[in-house]
Amino acid sequence: MSSTETNQNLPPVTDILFKQKGAKGLSFEKLGELLGRDEVAVAAIFYGQAQASPDDIKKLAEVLELNEVVVANDLGGFPDRGRTLDMPPRExxxxxxxxxxxxxxxxxxxxxxxxxxxxxxxxxxxxxxxxxxxxxxxxxxxxxxxxxxxxxxxxxxxxxxxxxx
The missing domain is CATH 3.30.1160.10 (Cyanate lyase, C-terminal domain)
Structure with missing residues (x-):
């Protein structure tokens, strides 16, 4: 699941992050190296399930060529964890x-x-x-x-x- 169209509980910036990640041919592993974070932590940030630090936001915006303010607006606050999946999960x-x-x-x-x-x-x-x-x-x-x-x-x-x- 990489689209807010399939899950309305994801941050609006999630779609943009995935589109830019795909357009640049980046893996979560590579993004993790660039951000100095573990690949699972970076994926959790994409889905709004982990808090992105100001440095994470700056680096993500830079690497993915996105407006830092747009990324910060969706990922800069406290995550609303646990709302992205129906229970039991269907995926x-x-x-x-x-x-x-x-x-x-x-x-x-x-x-x-x-x-x-x-x-x-x-x-x-x-x-x-x-x-x-x-x-x-x-x-x-x-x-x-x-x-x-x-x-x-x-x-x-x-x-x-x-x-x-």
């Missing part, structure tokens, strides 16, 4: 990710509780990446890493600073 790949949580969510919770104690994994102090792995038979596998700070008690950590060590 097949996104549904499979949803299905993974349906099938393994309680198991993840149990194992995390055993390893860390009762708590939650942050989606704010969080990073993720997507990698491609090829096995001995030449079969390609998608590897998605989710890395979130484990919070035992919200009083114990300043989420913006991370854990104190």
């Amino acid at each position: 097949p790949l996104i549904y499979r990710l949803y299905e993974i949580i349906q099938n393994y969510g309680l198991a993840y919770k149990a194992v995390l509780n055993e390893k860390f104690g009762d708590g939650i994994m942050s989606a704010i102090a969080f990073s993720t990446k997507v990698e491609k792995e090829t096995d001995d038979k030449g079969v390609e596998w998608a590897v998605i890493t989710l890395r979130g700070y484990h919070i035992l008690d919200s009083k114990d950590v300043d989420i913006l600073e991370g854990p104190e060590h």
